[in-house]
Amino acid sequence: MGEVVNAIVASSLHSLILRLRSTGSNASAARSPTSALGFRPKNVTQEMVDQIHAMFPDIPQDNIRYDLLRTGNVELTSNKILEKGFLDAPPPAYYTLYPRTQGQAQANQQFVANATPMTPKDNLISRYRLQARLDTAPELSENEVGGKAKWEDTAEKREASLRERKAQMILAARQRLLSKQAQAEGGSSASSQNS
Structure with a gap:
């Protein structure tokens, strides 16, 4: 009977040691x-x-x-x-x-x-002060807008390049919006003339 108790105690100690080792290794791994x-x-x-x-x-x-x-x-x-x-x-x-x-x-x-949060009256054109470029902005294709950035030599040149890319993307988005609005108006006026 004593041998059975010793075997149970030994196996429980063994399992306890294994648990402590596994939780210790998990804690260090975490x-x-x-x-x-x-x-x-x-x-x-x-x-x-x-x-x-x-x-x-x-x-x-x-x-x-x-x-x-x-x-x-x-x-x-x-x-x-x-x-x-x-x-x-x-x-x-x-x-x-x-x-x-x-x-x-x-x-x-x-x-x-x-x-500064954008107010409903605010838009990207006024926020980035691009009003002067609205009329002079050339038509850009989708591939030309933004493009892949070239790594410039100085931080000032990189900042200017980033500003120019932002301006191009904003102006191109405005062009797309205006062309979609013109198409929608053209489609609605054509449908009203047909009826």
């Missing part, structure tokens, strides 16, 4: 950046984040850092912003590994407070 983010993060310095944030101040620093963790390259991240116009927001696991500092939270709140 804390590793590779398992939390789903990729092996590259080395990112604050200078890299600041460099991109200086070029694109409307992109949150957390989004920039998250994309840099993936790419590890300022140029790739900048090109992604130029092509897409935004960067994906980091997942919740990112904030457990890279918690926001008090300064970042205040900067984000200040950015939101300073952002």
Whole structure:
């Protein structure tokens, strides 16, 4: 009978030790950046984040850092912003590994407070001050609008290039809207003449 009790105690201790080891390894795996983010993060310095944030101040620093963790390259991240116009927001696991500092939270709140909301009377033409270019804007094909960005030598040239691409996209969108409205008016007047 004593041997049976010893065997039960030994097996329960053995299972307890196995459970403790498995929960310990899961806890350490959950804390590793590779398992939390789903990729092996590259080395990112604050200078890299600041460099991109200086070029694109409307992109949150957390989004920039998250994309840099993936790419590890300022140029790739900048090109992604130029092509897409935004960067994906980091997942919740990112904030457990890279918690926001008090300064970042205040900067984000200040950015939101300073952002001017668009009123219903406001439009992109007036917001980007493109009224003077409305009459002089050439007709652009879909392939010419925006286009692929060329990496410029200086930050000022990159910023000017981005501004020009935004202006072209806004003006092209306006042209499309006006042509659709003209087609709709032409179709409705033709149908009213037929009846």
